[in-house]
Amino acid sequence: MRHERGLSSKARQWKRADIDRLCELWNKGAKTADIASRLGRSVKAVYVQIARQTKAGRAFPRAVHATEDDLLGRTFGMRTIIAATVPGAGRTAMWLTQCQCGAEHAVPGDKIMTGHRLACKACSNRDKGKRRIIANERKKQQKKFLSFAEIRARDRQIAARHAAAEAAFV
Known part of the structure; x- marks a missing residue:
């Protein structure tokens, strides 16, 4: 069937004139399906080429329109x-x-x-300073490694609380 339409097994290559026309239509805000029908290409091929041309800076991202x-x-x-x-x-x-x-x-x-x-740069630098302060505070709040003496002292406190709770319960 491809042979009858004159297409090879490979995808049809894009000519420079077709790419120029594609970018022109896209930058004017034409829909992808309309562009595909005008250029005789599939919608998928148009999407792929638009992505390439957007990266190259020839086609605008849609948000700009x-x-x-x-x-x-x-x-x-x-x-x-x-x-x-x-x-x-x-x-x-x-x-x-x-x-x-x-x-x-x-x-x-x-x-x-x-x-x-x-x-702007001034505001973003000010925000960076705030973010740095917050990050430093978080680091201080993170649990640090306890020494053996600190672990023993903590365990004694827990044991004392349990003993007091049991004495109150009885």
Whole structure:
């Protein structure tokens, strides 16, 4: 059947023009099934190629395709989206954000949506300090190894409590 359709046993190779068209349609927000039918490919082949092109930076992750009206005023971590800005060098959607500390920065949309840049450097460093303090407190609270004398003293206390409980019971 493949032979009748002109396909070899291997998957059909992607031409540069097909990849360009695929990225163009995907970046405009076309559905995967529509792209597959336009290019004469299977939906699975389109998904695989989109994953490759997303890693290469030619196709946007889907989270970036949210409209400006959907994102304005939304808060991600400590950042609130204020406005859309001009796309960066990799044609990634850029958003002007304001951190809770008041600093404003242009941040790539995919970094915000995936949770990689939820605070400015000053705030994230401050959080690192807090996390370090909490980690140190947890380490102090962890059980340490007891010496033989400490084990004997603990056992004596437990035995004394048991003796007192038995005396109260009788």
